[in-house]
Amino acid sequence: DTEVTQTPKHLVMGMTNKKSLKCEQHMGHRAMYWYKQKAKKPPELMFVYSYEKLSINESVPSRFSPECPNSSLLNLHLHALQPEDSALYLCASSQEPGFEQYFGPGTRLTVT
Amino acid sequence: QKEVEQNSGPLSVPEGAIASLNCTYSDRVSQSFFWYRQYSGKSPELIMSIYSNGDKEDGRFTAQLNKASQYVSLLIRDSQPSDSATYLCAVRGGNSGYSTLTFGKGTMLLVSP
Numbered sequence: 001d002t003e004v005t006q007t008p009k010h011l012v013m014g015m016t017n018k019k020s021l022k023c024e025q026h027m028g029h030r031a032m033y034w035y036k037q038k039a040k041k042p043p044e045l046m047f048v049y050s051y052e053k054l055s056i057n058e059s060v061p062s063r064f065s066p067e068c069p070n071s072s073l074l075n076l077h078l079h080a081l082q083p084e085d086s087a088l089y090l091c092a093s094s095q096e097p098g099f100e101q102y103f104g105p106g107t108r109l110t111v112t
Numbered sequence: 113q114k115e116v117e118q119n120s121g122p123l124s125v126p127e128g129a130i131a132s133l134n135c136t137y138s139d140r141v142s143q144s145f146f147w148y149r150q151y152s153g154k155s156p157e158l159i160m161s162i163y164s165n166g167d168k169e170d171g172r173f174t175a176q177l178n179k180a181s182q183y184v185s186l187l188i189r190d191s192q193p194s195d196s197a198t199y200l201c202a203v204r205g206g207n208s209g210y211s212t213l214t215f216g217k218g219t220m221l222l223v224s225p
Binding site: 012031041043044048050055088090097098099100101102103104105106107112 | 144146148152153154155156161168178202204205210211212213215216217218
């Protein structure tokens with residue numbers, strides 16, 4: 001089973017809203033990732049969580065904040081987003097950091 | 113210097129032909145290489161991984177790795193219209209570190225009936 005689930009599938013939010021994206025995997029993987037993908041671009045890594053340690057892409061603005069409640073859940077909290085943050089947000093997991101990654105279906109986010 | 117390079121395409125092939133997708137990488141010590149398929153509006157799907165020089169076959173797909181020349185390729189035999197998608201090459205390592213993957217920009221493949 002290589003399933004990663006993400007909720008919601010679609011999200012529309014205003015620039016003053018606070019929302020959260022959720023990601024879950026039950027494969028016992030030790031690493032989880034958040035990516036942002038704009039149209040016709042490759043996935044852009046935002047965060048990596050592995051072995052209770054969070055690694056951050058320094059170019060990611062502070063209006064995105066990850067949270068890992070346990071080893072199978074990874075949330076992404078969104079606050080005061082901008083229209084340019086509209087994108088497909090992908091969660092992935094891997095057995096170990098740097099191993100083959102399995103992606104969830106993504107959340108299509110639109111910021112109005 | 114770009115780390116993982118792919119021709120953006122589109123690569124157009126007729127149904128039943130062999131599609132050849134290529135990828136070069138700059139980090140000579142990279143050890144793990146992956147091919148993902150991404151349909152428009154969907155998430156990437158892992159289709160092949162390769163770690164050693166040579167060929168690795170899985171059904172209609174063959175991945176080829178040449179570490180000396182720093183390239184990895186994906187061959188799709190008997191191409192079908194359902195293979196039309198963007199194919200992303202990913203490499204473990206590079207400036208992103210060895211705990212993450214570096215993706216190429218992807219090659220769009222169009223298979224015409």
